Every structure is written in structure tokens, then in C-alpha cells.
Amino acid sequence: xxxxxxxxxxxxxxxxxxxxxxxxxxxxxxxxxxxxxxxxxxxxxxxxxxxxxxxxxxxxxxxxxxxxxxxxxxxxxxxxxxxxxxxxxxxxxxxxxxxxxxxxxxxxxxxxxxxxxxxxxxxxxxxxxxxxxxxxxxxxxxxxxxxxxxxxxxxxxxxxxxxxxxxxxxxxxxxxxxxxxxxxxxxxxxxxxxxxxxxxxxxxxxxxxxxxxxxxxxxxxxxxxxxxxxxxxxxxxxxxxxxxxxxxxxxxxxxxxxxxxxxxxxxxxxxxxxxxxxxxxxxxxxxxxxxxxxxxxxxxxxxxxxxxxxxxxxxxxxxxxxxxxxxxxxxxxxxxxxxxxxxxxxxxxxxxxxxxxxxxxxxxxxxxxxxxxxxxxxxxxxxxxxxxxxxxxxxxxxxxxxxxxxxxxxxxxxxxxxxxxxxxxxxxxxxxxxxxxxxxxxxxxxxxxxxxxxxxxxxxxxxxxxxxxxxxxxxxxxxxxxxxxxxxxxxxxxxxxxxxxxxxxxxxxxxxxxxxxxxxxxxxxxxxxxxxxxxxxxxxxxxxxxxxxxxxxxxxxxxxxxxxxxxxxxxxxxxxxxxxxxxxxxxxxxxxxxxxxxxxxxxxxxxxxxxxxxxxxxxxxxxxxxxxxxxxxxxxxxxxxxxxxxxxxxxxxxxxxxxxxxxxxxxxxxxxxxxxxxxxxxxxxxxxxxxxxxxxxxxxxxxxxxxxxxxxxxxxxxxxxxxxxxxxxxxxxxxxxxxxxxxxxxxxxxxxxxxxxxxxxx
Ligand code: ADP
Ligand code: MG
Numbered sequence: 001x002x003x004x005x006x007x008x009x010x011x012x013x014x015x016x017x018x019x020x021x022x023x024x025x026x027x028x029x030x031x032x033x034x035x036x037x038x039x040x041x042x043x044x045x046x047x048x049x050x051x052x053x054x055x056x057x058x059x060x061x062x063x064x065x066x067x068x069x070x071x072x073x074x075x076x077x078x079x080x081x082x083x084x085x086x087x088x089x090x091x092x093x094x095x096x097x098x099x100x101x102x103x104x105x106x107x108x109x110x111x112x113x114x115x116x117x118x119x120x121x122x123x124x125x126x127x128x129x130x131x132x133x134x135x136x137x138x139x140x141x142x143x144x145x146x147x148x149x150x151x152x153x154x155x156x157x158x159x160x161x162x163x164x165x166x167x168x169x170x171x172x173x174x175x176x177x178x179x180x181x182x183x184x185x186x187x188x189x190x191x192x193x194x195x196x197x198x199x200x201x202x203x204x205x206x207x208x209x210x211x212x213x214x215x216x217x218x219x220x221x222x223x224x225x226x227x228x229x230x231x232x233x234x235x236x237x238x239x240x241x242x243x244x245x246x247x248x249x250x251x252x253x254x255x256x257x258x259x260x261x262x263x264x265x266x267x268x269x270x271x272x273x274x275x276x277x278x279x280x281x282x283x284x285x286x287x288x289x290x291x292x293x294x295x296x297x298x299x300x301x302x303x304x305x306x307x308x309x310x311x312x313x314x315x316x317x318x319x320x321x322x323x324x325x326x327x328x329x330x331x332x333x334x335x336x337x338x339x340x341x342x343x344x345x346x347x348x349x350x351x352x353x354x355x356x357x358x359x360x361x362x363x364x365x366x367x368x369x370x371x372x373x374x375x376x377x378x379x380x381x382x383x384x385x386x387x388x389x390x391x392x393x394x395x396x397x398x399x400x401x402x403x404x405x406x407x408x409x410x411x412x413x414x415x416x417x418x419x420x421x422x423x424x425x426x427x428x429x430x431x432x433x434x435x436x437x438x439x440x441x442x443x444x445x446x447x448x449x450x451x452x453x454x455x456x457x458x459x460x461x462x463x464x465x466x467x468x469x470x471x472x473x474x475x476x477x478x479x480x481x482x483x484x485x486x487x488x489x490x491x492x493x494x495x496x497x498x499x500x501x502x503x504x505x506x507x508x509x510x511x512x513x514x515x516x517x518x519x520x521x522x523x524x525x526x527x528x529x530x531x532x533x534x535x536x537x538x539x540x541x542x543x544x545x546x547x548x549x550x551x552x553x554x555x556x557x558x559x560x561x562x563x564x565x566x567x568x569x570x571x572x573x574x575x576x577x578x579x580x581x582x583x584x585x586x587x588x589x590x591x592x593x594x595x596x597x598x599x600x601x602x603x604x605x606x607x608x609x610x611x612x613x614x615x616x617x618x619x620x621x622x623x624x625x626x627x628x629x630x631x632x633x634x635x636x637x638x639x640x641x642x643x644x645x646x647x648x649x650x651x652x653x654x655x656x657x658x659x660x661x662x663x664x665x666x667x668x669x670x671x672x673x674x675x676x677x678x679x680x681x682x683x684x685x686x687x688x689x690x691x692x693x694x695x696x697x698x699x700x701x702x703x704x705x706x707x708x709x710x711x712x713x714x715x716x717x718x719x720x721x722x723x724x725x726x727x728x729x730x731x732x733x734x735x736x737x738x739x740x741x742x743x744x745x746x747x748x749x750x751x752x753x754x755x756x757x758x759x760x761x762x
Contacts, residue, residue: 010312010341011061013077014041014332016320017102018066028321032328034065038514039507041332046322054550056557058332059511060339062504066320070109074122076500081242081313082123086130086224088238088347092245092305093119096335097317098327099214099249106315107246108199120195120220120244124188127224133490134477140225140356141475143191144182145198148297149216151271156198156218157181167300169608173353174308175300182223184355184473195220214249217272217298225356237354238347243305247298248273250334251327252568272298276306277334283307284340311345314338330561359470366467373460414457421450 016032029046039062044055064073078093085091095103109118131139145156146165153165158181168178185191202218222242230236250273275296282288283306293303304310316335318328425446428439587596602615681689 006346007342007344008311010306010314010338010343011077011081012314012316012335012339013062013064013073014058014060014316014318014335015064015068015073015102015106016041016066016318017105019320020100023319023321028323030320031322031325032318032320034063036063036065037507038510039063041318043325043329043332045325054546054553056329056332056550056554058336060316060335062507070106070116070118070122072500073106074119074126075496076503077313077315078119078123079126079497079500081311082126083130084311084345085222085240085242086127086226088226088240088349089345090241090243090304090310090348092243092302092310092312094245094247094305094312094314095317096247096250096314097331098251098319098324101317101319101324101331103246103249103315103317104213106317107244108195111196121192123222123242123244124191127222128188128191128475130477131475132477136229137477138227138356138360139475139477140184140359140473141186141191142182142184142223142355143194144177144180144221144223145194145218146177146180146221147202147216147218148272148301149212151297153177153297155180156201157183157194161201167297167608173351175303177301182221186473186475191222213246214251217248218246219301220244223355225354227356227360235360236350237356238349239351239354239356240348243302243310245302247276250331272296275299279306280334280338280341283342284337305343307341307343309346309348310343312341312343329557333558333561356474359474363467363470363474366463366470370460370463370467373456373463414453417453418450421446421453425450 014034016034019028019030031044031046033042033044034040035042039060041058041060041063042055043058062077081091081093093107095107097103105116105118107118108120110116111121127141131137131141147154147156153167154161155163155165155177165180166178167175169175183190183194185194198220202213202216220243222244224240224242225237226240227235227237275292276299278292278295279299282291291307293299293306299306305312314335316331318324318331425443428434428442428446431439434442599614602617603612604615605611606613
């Protein structure tokens with residue numbers, strides 16, 4: 001029960017900027033109208049104006065038109081939030097919207113123009129004015145400035161701008177940025193300086209400031225600690241933290257053709273923003289048990305501001321021109337949803353890590369040291385005055401009593417001591433009775449004493465300066481209460497606040513009246529005639545019908561937006577899947593299985609950092625993938641060969657000090673083969689072989705015997721019948737060009753039968 005009592009909604013305000021020069025010149029239609037009294041934004045669609053399209057109406061906590069002044073925004077919307085931070089609540093101010101709609105204008109504004117300063121500089125003034133008017137309170141104010149770009153956190157105040165910071169979580173205080181620098185600031189000027197330094201770093205880190213700022217989130221954090229004496233007589237510390245967030249532009253990034261690096265960027269740029277949207281949806285949904293804070297750095301960092309221990313104001317910035325219609329509607333729907341987030345803010349009292357407490361304790365410790373120091377001196381002096389050291393107890397008591405005298409005497413004491421030493425030195429110099437050596441020794445002693453004295457004095461001064469510096473960082477109010485023209489100013493401020501409050505209440509009431517009106521329309525009516533009843537009912541029907549149409553079109557729009565979003569997600573998913581497939585392909589085909597397994601076994605997901613990490617290569621129980629240390633390495637830092645060990649002992653050869661040396665010349669082994677030599681062949685064998693390898697056409701056939709027994713045969717028929725059947729082997733052209741006829745009249749003794757080829761011994 002108490003829980004629900006302390007919960008409150010995120011406050012959402014909408015601000016519409018004026019038409020800019022370009023829009024005016026291009027004569028764009030104005031599609032947004034702002035009803036400041038009712039807190040409503042009315043958007044009409046110019047394309048469907050002729051048809052029965054009804055304008056879309058959104059209601060918010062308050063709305064600001066193009067004439068709204070920065071200071072009005074501050075007084076009505078942000079001042080109460082900063083006030084509660086001063087009381088020890090956490091507070092967050094977001095600026096959300098498309099690029100160029102005035103997020104930075106709202107947060108920072110025009111720096112040198114008091115009229116157009118944004119929330120951040122106005123809050124500086126507010127905070128330090130509040131402190132200067134406070135009484136019996138001690139404050140410590142510090143500032144940090146960071147940026148999230150492509151899911152990396154950069155400290156805008158650190159000297160090393162290339163460093164990326166990590167998020168960590170502590171069970172008691174939640175998520176924080178590790179090693180984020182924060183500067184203690186004592187005045188408006190100092191904290192403004194911090195902001196300027198951060199802004200410079202922001203633009204230095206980016207080639208195109210506008211491009212960069214529309215893709216990165218900037219968070220300025222002011223931590224205010226306040227210590228006050230409680231009713232129980234103890235000092236209590238309250239810590240309030242104010243997050244001032246200038247978000248990246250909410251417009252859809254075009255993703256067409258994105259690949260590799262570009263794809264990575266495209267998926268990361270708005271990852272934080274879409275995660276923010278998902279967190280808001282999940283928080284509002286009521287059925288969701290899981291809120292995906294861990295999906296992005298931004299949502300993790302602002303976990304407390306969304307559904308946690310903080311008061312939150314969201315400023316949604318929109319443009320009035322028709323060509324921004326889509327984005328304007330998206331922004332309005334987005335922020336409309338955020339209205340329903342419930343936070344549970346509470347005062348952070350006496351946290352463990354309050355810096356103020358540390359400061360106070362350190363100051364007390366230093367003061368005590370200083371006290372001790374001066375105590376010693378005084379005791380010495382008094383002892384000197386008394387001329388002995390008889391009763392120290394009394395003296396010690398005395399020293400606490402006359403503290404003032406102590407301070408006055410401090411300078412005298414040092415001078416006295418120095419003069420005395422000087423005098424003694426002179427005396428030694430002039431004393432002729434001493435041996436030269438003795439004299440030198442004594443002189444040296446004196447000099448050393450003088451130096452000690454000087455050092456002690458310096459140390460004391462340093463300590464005092466340190467105490468002073470630390471004390472100056474703790475701010476206390478009430479000093480210049482008179483010269484502040486404050487009484488009147490305060491009354492004025494009070495009045496302004498009252499007016500703002502009244503406006504707010506008026507708006508709320510009007511909204512309620514409007515709501516009731518519709519509900520109770522029926523109850524009020526009494527009909528005098530049937531005709532009147534028909535008229536009134538028709539009117540009502542028309543009104544309800546219009547409303548129905550509005551709701552229908554809203555449903556249609558939301559569905560369309562949803563489909564668009566899904567399509568975009570699907571596209572991203574497809575691209576990512578493709579990329580994943582490619583990586584898989586590479587792994588499967590080009591990385592040895594053994595190596596892959598090793599990596600798989602070493603890799604683990606670090607929940608804390610949201611990252612895959614590698615375990616170090618050491619032997620971990622039941623992890624047999626890891627290599628054990630070779631036996632040769634016992635007692636050595638690395639495996640060491642026998643040769644290296646011997647070499648180290650024999651000669652101090654540097655070459656073998658580190659044994660992981662590779663010798664790059666090759667050791668050639670003894671040769672076990674011979675050059676090829678042609679075999680020697682006997683001449684008869686060679687002749688026989690040559691014969692055997694001769695082509696068949698060259699073979700001479702002796703057919704003289706055959707010829708004599710058969711008698712002469714006509715040349716044509718003989719040539720056709722006696723010709724050797726064609727050989728299956730193809731003939732070489734060269735040899736076939738000189739055919740030797742087996743039957744030629746000029747050589748009656750030409751052979752008809754083949755000779756032996758010489759392979760078969762005759
Ligand atoms: P964002 O940070 O959302 O990208 P900016 O704050 O840079 O947009 O605003 C873009 C331009 O519009 C700036 O030149 C700014 O001065 C102007 N502008 C924005 N809001 C207003 C406003 N309410 N009144 C006057 N000028 C504005
Ligand atoms: Mg901006």
C-alpha cells in the first residue's frame with residue numbers, strides 16, 4: 001500500500017518549435033496546433049484534409065508553443081524537479097525528438113543570452129542560489145559529463161578522449177560508470193566551465209558536430225550532497241542526482257545498402273533509442289515481467305529514471321511543418337506512452353558512498369594533525385620559557401585553552417627559532433677555541449636543524465592550505481544573506497511558482513471537465529419533445545461517430561507504424577543473419593576444428609559488461625582443452641630446451657637467455673639419393689632395340705621365293721590383294737610420305753614376307 005502511495009508518473013511535456021527560415025521560404029503547411037490551456041497538441045493531416053479525416057489530439061501534462069520562453073518552461077516544469085533534487089531525490093530530464101526540433105535548444109539553449117538559456121544553465125543558477133540562501137547546511141556539488149556514441153561511453157571531461165568507459169553495478173547504489181571523472185564545483189562559473197570543456201570535447205571528437213550530436217546521447221550529471229544536523233543531534237547527508245539528457249535524434253536512420261561497418265553503425269546508432277522505446281513499452285504494458293534495461297547502455301544507465309527511484313520529466317520536441325508529420329506523430333505516440341510509467345522516488349539519505357562524509361572526515365583528520373603539530377611546538381616553547389620540562393601535563397591542558405593566542409604567535413615563533421639558530425651559527429663561526437673540524441661538524445648540525453625547521457614549517461603550511469581548500473569546496477549558505485536583494489527576489493520567485501502551479505491546476509481541471517462532459521452528457525438531458533430528443537441524440541451520435549472514426553484511424557495509424565517498425569527490424573535481422581552465415585561459413589571451412597573448440601571453450605558471456613570475453617589460457621579444473629605446462633618448464637618461466645640451459649651455463653650468450661628463439665636457417669640432412677645416370681647398353685642390344693622400335697612401314701618384306709612360284713601377276717590386282725592389311729596403328733605422316741611398295745617391277749627381289757624383327761633370336 002505504501003508503495004503505491006509513493007509512486008508517481010513520469011511527467012511528459014511537449015514543445016513545438018517555431019517554423020524555421022527554410023520552412024517559411026518553402027511555404028510548408030503548419031500541421032501542428034498547440035492548445036496551451038488544455039495541454040493538447042492537435043495534428044491534422046494536410047493530404048486528407050478534404051476527406052473526413054479528423055485531426056489527432058494528444059493530451060500531455062503541459063505543452064509549449066513556438067512562443068514559449070525558456071524561463072517559463074523552467075519555472076513551470078523543471079524548477080520543481082530541481083528543487084526535489086536539492087532535497088535529496090534523484091531527478092532526470094530527457095529531451096526526445098527528431099533532429100532539429102530543439103532538444104539542444106531546450107537543454108542548453110543559447111549560452112550567452114540569459115533570455116534563451118536552456119535548462120542546464122538555468123539549473124546551475126537555481127542550485128547555487130538555493131545554496132547561498134540555505135542556513136545551517138553544508139553542500140558539495142559535483143558535475144560529470146558523458147556521451148554515448150555507438151554503444152560506447154566516453155567521458156567528456158577526461159584528458160584522454162580515446163578511452164572508453166564501462167558500466168558496473170553495485171547492489172546498493174545500482175548502475176554506475178566506472179572511472180567517470182567528476183569535478184567539485186563551488187560556483188556557477190566553475191560548473192559552466194565544466195560544461196564548456198565537455199561541449200568542446202564533444203565537438204572535437206566529431207568531424208561534423210550536427211551529424212554527431214544527432215547520433216549520440218549526451219548526459220550531464222550534477223550530484224548534490226547536503227549535510228544537515230538532524231533532530232537526533234547527528235549530521236545527516238542527503239544525496240540528490242540530476243541527470244540532464246540530450247538524446248540522439250529519433251528519426252529513422254536509412255538502412256538501405258548498409259553493410260559491414262556501416263551496418264554495424266546503423267544497428268548501433270539507434271539501438272539505445274529503440275531499447276528506450278522497448279523499456280517504456282514494457283513498463284507501461286503491465287503484463288511484462290521482464291524490462292529489457294540491459295539491452296543498451298543508455299537504458300541501463302537510466303534504469304532508475306524509468307520505473308525506479310527518480311523523478312523524471314520528458315520533453316518531447318516536435319516541428320510544426322507538414323513534411324515532418326510522420327516523425328511528429330511518432331514522437332507524440334512515443335511520449336504519450338511514456339506518460340504512464342510509474343516511478344518510486346525517495347530521498348537518498350546517508351548513502352555509504354557520500355563524498356561529503358569523506359570530505360568532512362578528512363578535514364577533521366587534517367585539523368587534528370595540525371593541532372598536534374602546533375601542540376608540539378607550543379609545548380616546546382613553553383618548556384623553554386619555564387626553563388625546564390617539569391610538569392608537562394599542565395602545559396598540555398593549557399594548549400587547548402588558548403588557541404587564539406597560538407595562531408597569533410605562530411609567525412613569531414618561527415622567526416624566533418630561526419633567529420636563534422642563526423645566532424648560534426654565528427657564535428660557532430667566531431669561536432676560535434674550536435678545532436676546525438669540530439667547528440665544521442657543529443655548523444653542519446645547525447644547518448640541518450635549520451632545514452628541518454623549514455621543512456616542518458612548510459609541511460604545516462601545506463596542511464593548513466589543504467584544510468582550507470577542502471573546506472572551501474564545502475559550500476555553506478547564509479553568509480551574504482543581506483546583500484542579496486533576496487527577500488524581494490524570493491517573494492518574486494515564490495509568486496512565479498504559485499502562478500505556474502495555478503496554471504497547472506487550471507489545466508488539469510479543464511482536462512477533467514472535458515472528460516466528464518462527455519460522460520455525463522446523457523444524464524443532464526431532459527427532453528421536452530420527441531423531435532428535440534431526436535435532434536439531441538443525432539447530435540450526440542454524430543459526436544460519437546466522429547470519435548469512433550478518430551479512434552479507428554488512430555488504430556490504423558498505430559498498426560501501420562507497427563508494421564513499418566517490424567519490416568525494418570526484419571530487414572536488419574536479415575542482414576545480420578546473412579553476416580552470421582558468412583562468418584559461420586568462414587569458421588566451418590577455414591578454421592581448424594581444434595582451434596574452434598579451444599575458442600568455444602574459452603569464450604564466456606560477461607553479464608556485467610554485456611560482452612563476450614575470453615578466459616585466460618590457464619589450466620582450469622576439468623577444462624582439458626587447456627595445455628598443461630611442459631615438464632621442461634619446472635622452475636622456469638617458460639619451457640626451456642636442454643641446449644638452451646647448457647648454453648646459459650657454459651657461456652653467457654644473450655642469444656639463449658630467452659629460449660623462444662627460432663633458428664631460421666635450415667638444417668640440411670645428409671643426402672640419401674644419387675643423380676640419375678643413363679644405363680650403358682651393349683651395341684648388339686642397342687641395334688636389336690632400334691630395330692624393334694622401328695615403324696611397321698619401314699619393315700622390309702622378302703617375297704622373292706613366293707614371287708617365283710606364282711608367276712607374274714598384274715600389278716593392279718597384286719597391289720590390291722597383296723597389300724598388307726591396314727594397321728590399326730595410326731601412321732606418322734612423315735613416314736607415310738615415302739611409301740615403299742612391296743611389289744615393284746624395278747626390284748624383283750623385294751621382300752614379300754616380313755623379316756624377323758630381331759626380338760626373336762634366329
Ligand atoms: P536538436 O538538438 O533537436 O537537433 P536544436 O536544438 O539544435 O535541435 O535546434 C535546431 C535549431 O532550431 C536551432 O538553431 C535552434 O536555435 C532552433 N530552435 C529550436 N527550438 C527553438 C525554439 N523553441 N525557439 C527558437 N528557436 C528554436
Ligand atoms: Mg542537438
